[in-house]
Amino acid sequence: MKRAGSLCPRPLLRLVMHASLWPLGLLAASVVSAQTVTLNSEIYYNVVLYGGKDAGCSPLDNMLSNRGCDNTLQDLWSVDDGSHNQRYRFVPVPGETNTFNIISGCQLYLSCQDCSGVSTTDLYSIDDGSGRQRWVLTPIAGLANTYDITVAGGRDASCGIYLSTGATCSDTYVDLYTSDDGSGRQRWTLIPLEPETGSLPLEPFVYNELPLGVVKPSAGSWLLNQLEAQANGLHGNLQNFWSTVQNNDWIGGTGDYSSLHEAGAYWLNGVIPTAFQLNDQRLLNDVNKWVDYIISHQGSDGWLGPDSTPRVLWGTYPMLLALRQYAQANTTAAPTILNSLDKFFVLMSTMMSTQGGAGLEEWGLMRWEEASIVIEWMIETYPNGRDSMYLQLLTLLRTFGAPWPVNFSPGVFPTAAINEVDIRFHGVNVAEAIKSEAVAYRYSHNSSDLTSTRQRISIIDEYHGRISGVLNADEHLAGLGAERGSELCTVVESMYSFEYNYMVLGDNTFADRVEKLAYNALPAEITGDMWEHQYMQQTNQIQSAFLNPNPFATDGNESNVFGLAPNYPCCTVNHGQGWPKFISHAYMTSSDTKTLYHALLSPTTFNSTLANNNKVTVVAQTNYPFSSTIQYTITACAAFNFGIRVPTWVPSSKITYAVNRGASQSATANSAGYVIINIAAGTHTISANIPMSISTPTTSGTAVAVTRGPLVYSLNIDFSTTVLQSYTANSSDLEFTPTSSWQYALSKSNLVYNGDSSNAASVQYPFSQNNPLVTISANVCPITWNTDGASALTPPSSPATCTGSQTSVKLVPYGAAKLRITEFPYF
Known part of the structure; x- marks a missing residue:
C-alpha cells in the first residue's frame, strides 16, 4: 500500500540551494525554450522530479503520485507500482498553446485551489473553466522531455503557480511555488509508458456462446416456473409501478437513482432475455418500446441514452450488453441495432483517442471489460470496415482502465476484510473483473492473461470466498466471516463472469461455479415468489431486519432486509440478469459448431442449427439439481456429437447413461470434463445419471x-x-x-x-x-x-x-x- 505523505501546506518561502550544490546541468539549463510541446494523449506518462532532493534519500520519492480513486491528495512516490496511481495523461486544451489537462489514472484532473486556499495540489472531477485544471508545459532548454509545469489560470502568480515539492527526504507533498528556483524541484521529466497492444483476429472461444433465444427453459420444468416467477415478480413489474424504471431517463423521463444513468440499462439487460426466453408478450411489448425509444433518440453524434455534462460512459455499458442481446433475439431489428451501436462506438473511439478518455470516471475505469465484450462482438458480427478502430478502442479502454492483474497480485490484494471504502476492492467491481483479462486475452493473445484469470479466482476464494460460490463484500471485500455480507449484484455479476471465463478458458471448475451460484447464492437473496430481495445475504443469517450493531462495514444496517430497494436500488434493477443469462449459457458449441455441449446442467431446451446446416433440437427434462437424472430427447437432421458435462465433484468423473432405452453404460469424462456421445440423424433419447454424494x-x-x-x-x-x-x-x-x-x-x-x-x-x-x-x-x-x-x-x-x-x-x-x-x- 502507498505510504502517506505530509498533508500540511508548506511555507512559500524556502531556502534556495547554493549554486555549487545544484545538480550538474541545471545552471546551463536555466533558460527555457519556446518550442511547441507535443504529447500523446492516448498513453500514460510517469511525471518524475528532475532534481533538488537531499542526497541519500532512500527510497527517493520523486514521482508524481496520488492516493487512488477514493482520495484527492497528490504526493510523491518512489516507484511506479502498477496501480495507475503514478500514471498521468496529458490532454491538450483546445485553442491553447502548450496547455494540457493532466489526468490521473482515476480520470481526475490535476488541480489546485485559488490563493485563498492551501498551496498543495489535489485532484478534481472536471475542468471547471477556472484555469486551475489546466497546466502550461514549458520545455527546459537542453533537458529532454523536462518541463516547468505551471497552472494556467485561476490563481495569482504571486502565491505560487509552479508545480513543486520540498527538499528533504520526508517532503512528499506536491505544492505550488512562485518560480523555478533552479533547484530542480520545479522541473519534471515525462517518461512515456507503453500502451496496451493487441491484434486481430480475436482468439476463438473454447466454447461458443449461443444467441439469445436459442436456449430456453424446458416446458413443464422447475426452471420455467422460476423464470416465470421472475417475470411475474418484482423485476418483471418495475416498469409498472416504480418511478425509477417507469419514468426512467433512458426513455425520456427523469427517474434514476444516480447521475451514472445505470438503472434503466441494468433493468433492460435482464428483462430483454427474460422476455424472449419466455416469449412473454407483455414483457416483449415493454422492451420493444424501450429499445425503439433509445434507438430513435440517438444523438446526431452517436451518443446513446441520457446526456449530461460531462458525459458518463459507465451507464451505457449494461445498455450495450442489453442491445447486443436484443439484436441476437430480434433478427428483424438487428441491422438497426448494429448500425446504432456502430455510430456509438465511432463516437466512443473519438472520446478515447482524441478527447483523452472523455466520459470515463471511476466506475467506467473499473469496469472496462463490460464494454469490451460488446466491442469484440461487433468485430465478429458487424465490423463495418472499422476493425482497426475497434482494436484501438479495446486497447485504449484497457490502457486507461483499472490494472486488474496488479490489483489481484499478492501484497496488493487484501487478505482480510478492509472495512473501508476502496473502489478497487468494491465487491461488484471485483466480481466483474473476474473476467477482465479473459476478455483482453482475445486480442492480446497473451497467455499471461489466462494465468492472471485463474490466479485471481484462487486468491478471491482463499481470502473472501463463501461456500455458496459468491465472494464476501459488504460493500467492499469482507474476509471470511459467515456474518458478513454478499451483495445480490455481486452474485449475478459473478455468474456472468464465470460464464464468460468458461467460454474463453474452458476450465470445468468455472462451469461448476456458475451452477453453485445459480442454485445457491442467487435464490437465497430473493423471496420464493421473487417479489422481494436483499441487498446483502449472510452465510449464517439468523435475522432479516435493521441490524444493530451493523455487521456490514460500508453498507447500511437494513441491507439484509427483504424488500423493494433495501440499502441502495442497484440490485433492484440488476438482479434480473441472473437466471436468463444462466439459461442462455446452458448449451454451447465447439468453435467449429459441429459439437453441442450441455454445459450448465439444467432443464433447458436447445433449438438451432449446427455446422453443415444441421437442424438440431435437444430437450433436457430433469429436476437437477434436485435430482441426479437427466432425460434428453434429441432430434437431428444429421449426425453430430453431443457432450454432457461431468462436474468436477462427480466421483472419479464417471457417469452412466443409456441411449434409446438400451443398456446402461459407464463413461469417464474426457480431459475437458465431457462425455461425448455420437447422435445419429433422427430422434433419440438419452438417460444420464450424474452421481452425487x-x-x-x-x-x-x-x-x-x-x-x-x-x-x-x-x-x-x-x-x-x-x-x-x-x-x-x-x-x-x-x-x-x-x-x-x-x-x-x-x-x-x-x-x-x-x-x-x-x-x-x-x-x-x-x-x-x-x-x-x-x-x-x-x-x-x-x-x-x-x-x-x-x-x-x-x-x-x-x-x-x-x-x-x-x-x-x-x-x-x-x-x-x-x-x-x-x-x-x-x-
Missing part, C-alpha cells in the same frame, strides 16, 4: 458445511414476518424474526439424503422456504453460540461442547432457507 468441506476456521452435488444445505430457521412497508403491486419491505432454535453443532456422521425430488416441476416457487424440494437428515446438539445483536458470531471452535441431547433435523437447500445456519461447528 454428501460432503462436509471445511469453510472458515474449523467450521464445516454440508453439500451434495451443486447444492449447499443449511439449517432452516423458522421465522415470523413483519411488514415494514407496503408499495404498489405486491412489493413490500419485510422483516424476518427467528422463531426456532439455531445454536447447534453438527455431527458429520450419519448424514442421510432423503431422496431426489419427484415433483419439482409442479412447485410454483422452487426455492420457497415453505417447499424444500430435497433434504438431508442430520444429527445436531445444542451449544453455546454467542451473538452480536441480531448476527451470529463466528462459529465456535470444533469439536464443540454439547450443552444438551442430540436431536435430528432436516437440512434444506441454501437457496430456500431465508434464515439459516450454513457453517456449523461440529461435535
Whole structure:
C-alpha cells in the first residue's frame, strides 16, 4: 500500500540551494525554450522530479503520485507500482498553446485551489473553466522531455503557480511555488509508458456462446416456473409501478437513482432475455418500446441514452450488453441495432483517442471489460470496415482502465476484510473483473492473461470466498466471516463472469461455479415468489431486519432486509440478469459448431442449427439439481456429437447413461470434463445419471458445511414476518424474526439424503422456504453460540461442547432457507 505523505501546506518561502550544490546541468539549463510541446494523449506518462532532493534519500520519492480513486491528495512516490496511481495523461486544451489537462489514472484532473486556499495540489472531477485544471508545459532548454509545469489560470502568480515539492527526504507533498528556483524541484521529466497492444483476429472461444433465444427453459420444468416467477415478480413489474424504471431517463423521463444513468440499462439487460426466453408478450411489448425509444433518440453524434455534462460512459455499458442481446433475439431489428451501436462506438473511439478518455470516471475505469465484450462482438458480427478502430478502442479502454492483474497480485490484494471504502476492492467491481483479462486475452493473445484469470479466482476464494460460490463484500471485500455480507449484484455479476471465463478458458471448475451460484447464492437473496430481495445475504443469517450493531462495514444496517430497494436500488434493477443469462449459457458449441455441449446442467431446451446446416433440437427434462437424472430427447437432421458435462465433484468423473432405452453404460469424462456421445440423424433419447454424494468441506476456521452435488444445505430457521412497508403491486419491505432454535453443532456422521425430488416441476416457487424440494437428515446438539445483536458470531471452535441431547433435523437447500445456519461447528 502507498505510504502517506505530509498533508500540511508548506511555507512559500524556502531556502534556495547554493549554486555549487545544484545538480550538474541545471545552471546551463536555466533558460527555457519556446518550442511547441507535443504529447500523446492516448498513453500514460510517469511525471518524475528532475532534481533538488537531499542526497541519500532512500527510497527517493520523486514521482508524481496520488492516493487512488477514493482520495484527492497528490504526493510523491518512489516507484511506479502498477496501480495507475503514478500514471498521468496529458490532454491538450483546445485553442491553447502548450496547455494540457493532466489526468490521473482515476480520470481526475490535476488541480489546485485559488490563493485563498492551501498551496498543495489535489485532484478534481472536471475542468471547471477556472484555469486551475489546466497546466502550461514549458520545455527546459537542453533537458529532454523536462518541463516547468505551471497552472494556467485561476490563481495569482504571486502565491505560487509552479508545480513543486520540498527538499528533504520526508517532503512528499506536491505544492505550488512562485518560480523555478533552479533547484530542480520545479522541473519534471515525462517518461512515456507503453500502451496496451493487441491484434486481430480475436482468439476463438473454447466454447461458443449461443444467441439469445436459442436456449430456453424446458416446458413443464422447475426452471420455467422460476423464470416465470421472475417475470411475474418484482423485476418483471418495475416498469409498472416504480418511478425509477417507469419514468426512467433512458426513455425520456427523469427517474434514476444516480447521475451514472445505470438503472434503466441494468433493468433492460435482464428483462430483454427474460422476455424472449419466455416469449412473454407483455414483457416483449415493454422492451420493444424501450429499445425503439433509445434507438430513435440517438444523438446526431452517436451518443446513446441520457446526456449530461460531462458525459458518463459507465451507464451505457449494461445498455450495450442489453442491445447486443436484443439484436441476437430480434433478427428483424438487428441491422438497426448494429448500425446504432456502430455510430456509438465511432463516437466512443473519438472520446478515447482524441478527447483523452472523455466520459470515463471511476466506475467506467473499473469496469472496462463490460464494454469490451460488446466491442469484440461487433468485430465478429458487424465490423463495418472499422476493425482497426475497434482494436484501438479495446486497447485504449484497457490502457486507461483499472490494472486488474496488479490489483489481484499478492501484497496488493487484501487478505482480510478492509472495512473501508476502496473502489478497487468494491465487491461488484471485483466480481466483474473476474473476467477482465479473459476478455483482453482475445486480442492480446497473451497467455499471461489466462494465468492472471485463474490466479485471481484462487486468491478471491482463499481470502473472501463463501461456500455458496459468491465472494464476501459488504460493500467492499469482507474476509471470511459467515456474518458478513454478499451483495445480490455481486452474485449475478459473478455468474456472468464465470460464464464468460468458461467460454474463453474452458476450465470445468468455472462451469461448476456458475451452477453453485445459480442454485445457491442467487435464490437465497430473493423471496420464493421473487417479489422481494436483499441487498446483502449472510452465510449464517439468523435475522432479516435493521441490524444493530451493523455487521456490514460500508453498507447500511437494513441491507439484509427483504424488500423493494433495501440499502441502495442497484440490485433492484440488476438482479434480473441472473437466471436468463444462466439459461442462455446452458448449451454451447465447439468453435467449429459441429459439437453441442450441455454445459450448465439444467432443464433447458436447445433449438438451432449446427455446422453443415444441421437442424438440431435437444430437450433436457430433469429436476437437477434436485435430482441426479437427466432425460434428453434429441432430434437431428444429421449426425453430430453431443457432450454432457461431468462436474468436477462427480466421483472419479464417471457417469452412466443409456441411449434409446438400451443398456446402461459407464463413461469417464474426457480431459475437458465431457462425455461425448455420437447422435445419429433422427430422434433419440438419452438417460444420464450424474452421481452425487454428501460432503462436509471445511469453510472458515474449523467450521464445516454440508453439500451434495451443486447444492449447499443449511439449517432452516423458522421465522415470523413483519411488514415494514407496503408499495404498489405486491412489493413490500419485510422483516424476518427467528422463531426456532439455531445454536447447534453438527455431527458429520450419519448424514442421510432423503431422496431426489419427484415433483419439482409442479412447485410454483422452487426455492420457497415453505417447499424444500430435497433434504438431508442430520444429527445436531445444542451449544453455546454467542451473538452480536441480531448476527451470529463466528462459529465456535470444533469439536464443540454439547450443552444438551442430540436431536435430528432436516437440512434444506441454501437457496430456500431465508434464515439459516450454513457453517456449523461440529461435535
